[in-house]
Amino acid sequence: MAAAAAVPLKEKPQRIFEGKFRVGSRARKQKKPSKAKRPVSAKGKDEDSMNEIHLINNYWLLRQSLMPDKNLLMRGGAFADPYDSFQFPLGPESEKFIFYYQQAYAVNCIALNLSPDCFYYVREELAMFHAVMYLVSLDHNLKYGITDSPGSLYHGREAFRLINEGLEAGVIRDTLIAAVSIVISRENLAGQFDQAKIHMKGLQLMVKARGGIKSVIPAHRKVVTWADLSYSNVWGCKPSFPQLTYKASKGDTELPEKLKNKVLSPESAFGVASPTKSIFRSLRRMSAALNPEYEAPMERLALSDQIYGAEYNLLTLQNEYIESLDPVQYLSSSSVLMNNAAYIYLYLILRELPIKSRLLFKLSQQLRDALEMQDEEWWNSSPERQRWLLWVLFMGYGAASEWPEKWWFVERMEPLGAALMVWTKEELESALKGIVWEKSCSDFLEKLWKDMSQRDRFELDLY
Numbered sequence: 001m002a003a004a005a006a007v008p009l010k011e012k013p014q015r016i017f018e019g020k021f022r023v024g025s026r027a028r029k030q031k032k033p034s035k036a037k038r039p040v041s042a043k044g045k046d047e048d049s050m051n052e053i054h055l056i057n058n059y060w061l062l063r064q065s066l067m068p069d070k071n072l073l074m075r076g077g078a079f080a081d082p083y084d085s086f087q088f089p090l091g092p093e094s095e096k097f098i099f100y101y102q103q104a105y106a107v108n109c110i111a112l113n114l115s116p117d118c119f120y121y122v123r124e125e126l127a128m129f130h131a132v133m134y135l136v137s138l139d140h141n142l143k144y145g146i147t148d149s150p151g152s153l154y155h156g157r158e159a160f161r162l163i164n165e166g167l168e169a170g171v172i173r174d175t176l177i178a179a180v181s182i183v184i185s186r187e188n189l190a191g192q193f194d195q196a197k198i199h200m201k202g203l204q205l206m207v208k209a210r211g212g213i214k215s216v217i218p219a220h221r222k223v224v225t226w227a228d229l230s231y232s233n234v235w236g237c238k239p240s241f242p243q244l245t246y247k248a249s250k251g252d253t254e255l256p257e258k259l260k261n262k263v264l265s266p267e268s269a270f271g272v273a274s275p276t277k278s279i280f281r282s283l284r285r286m287s288a289a290l291n292p293e294y295e296a297p298m299e300r301l302a303l304s305d306q307i308y309g310a311e312y313n314l315l316t317l318q319n320e321y322i323e324s325l326d327p328v329q330y331l332s333s334s335s336v337l338m339n340n341a342a343y344i345y346l347y348l349i350l351r352e353l354p355i356k357s358r359l360l361f362k363l364s365q366q367l368r369d370a371l372e373m374q375d376e377e378w379w380n381s382s383p384e385r386q387r388w389l390l391w392v393l394f395m396g397y398g399a400a401s402e403w404p405e406k407w408w409f410v411e412r413m414e415p416l417g418a419a420l421m422v423w424t425k426e427e428l429e430s431a432l433k434g435i436v437w438e439k440s441c442s443d444f445l446e447k448l449w450k451d452m453s454q455r456d457r458f459e460l461d462l463y
Contacts, residue, residue, distance in 0.1 A: 089126070089158070093151025094133065101136045125175030127162035130155045131182040138186055142356040159183055167202075172209050178220035180206065181227040188230045191358025200231050204240050213241040222308060229311050230359065233343065238319050243312050246305040255281065256288050256296040264434045269385050275317055276338050280436055282310045283342060286350055287438040307350055314343050331373035340367045341392040344399045349438045356402045364399035368408060371396070383420060390416050391435035398444040410451055425449045 122129035137152035159179060166176045180203050187196035207213055207224065216224060225241060232239045263284060266276040286306055289298040298306070321336050330336055344363050347353045353360055371392070379389045390413060397409040422428050429437075429445055 091154035127179040130159035131179040135186040142354045181224045184227040189357040256294040337370045341395045344395040360399045
């Protein structure tokens with residue numbers, strides 16, 4: 001600013017700009033050419049109406065309506081900058097990652113609790129822009145089988161550099177806390193758990209210096225809490241920050257009437273005292289909110305709050321089991337098994353984490369260890385318990401579907417399906433829907449059915 005003030009301003013006559021910017025002149029009105037209207041028959045009107053209804057009820061539109069405004073510079077007064085004087089420091093592949101975020105990035109505001117105004121805050125904290133791009137680039141690279149591309153490394157390096165510069169200045173800003181949280185989330189997804197542990201310690205000190213988690217503004221608070229919950233899940237420890245409370249309306253917790261008669265009751269399979277009831281009731285309500293069939297939508301904030309609350313409760317139960325059971329009892333417990341499967345459903349279906357992420361793979365390994373210690377006779381004692389076990393195996397397959405370990409789950413699903421007289425893909429879907437189901441589960445079902453067919457053909461060739 002001092003250098004700019006030292007340069008004398010030279011006024012230029014207005015007429016120089018009149019030709020280019022039309023300063024002082026009136027815009028000429030141009031008459032738009034009229035378009036010929038195409039005659040629409042009654043049949044055509046009916047088809048258009050049906051297409052319009054189909055679009056309104058389209059699953060994709062529902063998902064999109066819950067996603068944040070992804071235009072980087074069109075929020076919070078950005079129109080005051082018509083000449084784009086604020087420039088993002090882009091690196092290699094940056095424009096590709098921004099386009100990917102706008103068009104294909106599945107981990108939306110519901111999943112990571114990013115505010116709709118997320119990118120507007122990069123004006124005051126450039127580290128946050130690089131942190132988000134660091135996270136988005138990981139999702140992109142996992143999808144296309146790339147490891148640490150130059151663009152991803154660039155945004156990671158810049159995020160770390162700017163975070164360190166901010167810490168050296170000694171001012172703990174909420175946007176800086178959010179940037180550190182996003183970096184931790186990225187490292188957990190990439191399987192860099194030791195690095196995430198180091199940064200988590202720094203985050204704990206930053207939040208403490210800020211005055212606690214409740215002192216962080218709501219726009220960034222849930223980004224911090226999810227980094228805390230995912231870290232605690234990886235390391236099997238209690239959350240660093242206390243649970244945030246929120247008020248849920250009756251409509252946000254009550255199951256829709258269409259769903260009540262289609263699901264199995266957990267009490268008959270696991271007993272009245274089992275915590276499985278509250279867990280799956282919450283998962284079913286959130287899944288119904290994302291399915292237009294049940295006509296029970298939820299606001300973005302309410303859905304985000306319920307996802308956070310469900311994960312906090314799952315983590316609390318997990319810690320209680322660890323403290324009260326020895327290692328053998330822990331792995332052989334049916335409640336622990338259902339808790340692990342519910343965790344996978346929350347991450348894989350509701351939070352929409354990348355399928356190839358190391359975090360999901362770690363959860364699938366934990367589920368496999370618990371399955372190997374289960375009492376098979378207890379699970380096979382009734383068809384109802386067999387259906388619950390079938391769903392657990394399906395969740396394990398979904399989390400490991402991009403890894404060779406998926407075949408372990410496929411092998412154990414086949415005899416269980418035969419015992420339940422499940423022979424077709426439709427029958428398998430019907431059996432799984434009785435537990436908890438969301439439309440995106442169909443993608444994993446298609447992949448599972450192809451793998452089963454491929455395995456059958458391979459065994460037939462060997463025979």
